[in-house]
Amino acid sequence: MEKKYLKYTAEELAQDLRFIRWVNKGENESRWRQFVNEYPDFELKVKTAKKLVQLLDDSHQELEKQEVNRIWKKIREGELNQQHGKRIQLTRLLKYAAVLVLLLALGGGVSFFFFYDSSAYHFSGSEIDMHSAQSKLILSNGNEVDLERDHSTIALKDESIKINNDSIINLKQSQLELVEEKLNEVVVPYGKRTELVLDDGTKVWLNAGSRFAFPAKFAEDSRTVYLEGEAYFEVAHNPQKAFLVNVNKLQVRVLGTRFNVSAYNSDETIETVLIEGKVAIKEKSKLAAFKKDIYLEPNQKAIFNKDKRNSVVWEDSKVENAIGWVNGWFSFSQDNLFHVFKRLERYYNVQFRYDESFMSNELLTGKLDMSESLDEVLSYITNMSAVEFRTEKDIIYVTKKYNKIPLINK
Amino acid sequence: MKMDKNIWGEFKKGNSEATSHIYNRHVQILYRYGKKITSDSELIKDTIQELFLDLIRTRHNLSELDNIQFYLIKAFRRRILAELKKNTLVEKIEDRTSSSELTITYSYEEELIRKEHLTHREKIVQKGLKALTPKQREILFYRFTCNFDYSQICELMSLKYDSARKMTFRALQSLKQCLSKTDFNFFVIHFQLFEI
DSSP states (O other), rough: OOOOGGGHHHHHHHHHHHHHHHHHTTTTHHHHHHHHHHHHTHHHHHHHHHHHHHHHHHOOOOOHHHHHHHHHHHHHHHHHHHTOOOOOOTTTTTTTTTHHHHHHHHOOOOOOOOOOOOOOOOOOGSSSSSTTSSOEEETSOEEEEEEEEEEEEEEEEETTTEEETTTTTTTTTTOOOOOOOOTEEEOOTTOEEEEEEEETTTTEEEEEEEEEEEESSOOEEEEEEEEEEEEOOOEEOOTTEEEEEEEEEEEEESSSOEEEEEEEEEESSEEEEEEESSSEEOOOOOGGGGGGEEEEEETEEEETTTTEEEEEEOOOEEEEHHTGGGGGGGEEEEEEHHHHHHHHHHHOOOOOOTTTTTTOOOOOEEEETTTTTHHHHHHHHHSSSSSSEEEETEEEEEEEEEEOOOOOOO | HHHHHHHHHHHHHHHHHHHHHHHHHHHHHHHHHHHHHSSHHHHHHHHHHHHHHHHHHHGGOOOOOOHHHHHHHHHHHHHHHHHHHHHHHHOOOOGSTTTTTTOOOOHHHHHHHHHHSHHHHHHHHHHHHTTTHHHHHHHHHHHHHHHOOOOHHHHHHHHHHHEEEEEEHHHHHHHHHHHHHOOHHHHHHHHHHHHH
């Protein structure tokens, strides 16, 4: 600290910007403390000045996160309208209509990525059809193991793999080389789920329609896995070995935390939701060389748009919704109908069909118990929205409901 | 503030990530600033929204700058003053008629207002805050909450450098005197929070 401060009066000190930042934000805490300790006479002045700064500090009246997001949405809506050449006066009435447009157009974001990463991974199980009947484990030597159940478990421990709590594959006996490049894969078709415990104790829940690649034993310096589809992770804490989840175009880096990644090839976006801990997200592209990582805080969601190659970070007070599928329910809040259909398609291994002219900007909020039959789930949706379903085998035809239109929307 | 300069440049080019960054980074300070001026939160939120929409609309014509927060506060101030003036004409609120003056209320002050019974000490502090002129309050906000330097404060409030310094000094002096009349018990809480 500069000696000039010793000559300052309390008033002068109180209005010094560096002093203010120390008191309010703790900037250079140790240097200031040391300085005060060195000159005990100075301390009284510091105390008085601190009180002044604190009296005038103003940490109250923060705008709630929800409101921050709401205003931002409106700004984005307004921007879209500007782009279409019509400047409309935004009112508080636009609640329903524009949100659908917005969800599709989620463009801007606090996104900062960097580095080119050549670690693209080709799934050897990529030719396996997602509509197939069983989940599969594909070992690094090419052997395939059927995971018979709808909801299977796989646990790695001491170089052996335990499946559905009974059959055990000893990796050593199978003469598998335990090197990092040789990965094992799990393929979870539509309608199925799989739970994994990795070598380091990390738990992974794989949602329907996902592929996941992992080593039998992690490398010395990092824990690298590959994902296509959706997974919820509870990463075992290890600050020495970062856990790296690679999805098409992005890499999520963590030390120990709980989060969900949804990266289906058929989706326009990749969503990362953080429940606990901290994660960094970076884009894996040469073009992204100058972008910084995105750091997520708990209760935040990063949405990466694959076409536009940019991200938005969203506060999400209902992050648990994102991992509802782990426990067999699917909850949505202000999600549009098509989004709901997409999730049901994967989960129940069916297809929704509708006319090109079928339009809906209905937003649904609710919770579906996926252990119930598809018919039951569909009847819930019919009750809460303006659509009707007609089922023929695995195809569900969607039509508008006429006469009565009860909109669930809050 | 080289970073601000780059981000602003990106924003002008139409980079929507830059827009989102600017918004997320500054929305809280704008809101707090608004709350100091008026209790009408809806007006504040609408003003923030309109401010950003106008910036986006005219982004290509905006000049370069190296302190985004300062620019936003300045633009926001102009807008909210105009809005308040409009409302005043309609509702005839005596309080806000003085043309370009803002009345800033401090959060501690508001706490005191809400309290039913004030201790002797609190009364003295309240009196001290009450004694501040609107201009002094505004300067203190820019300095203590926004951390602006004096040249920026002068630009915002069309003041001369010397008078801005003088006003600040006098305000702090009188507040200090108030504080010294009390034995600061109420600060104990603040200090403890700070020490953690």
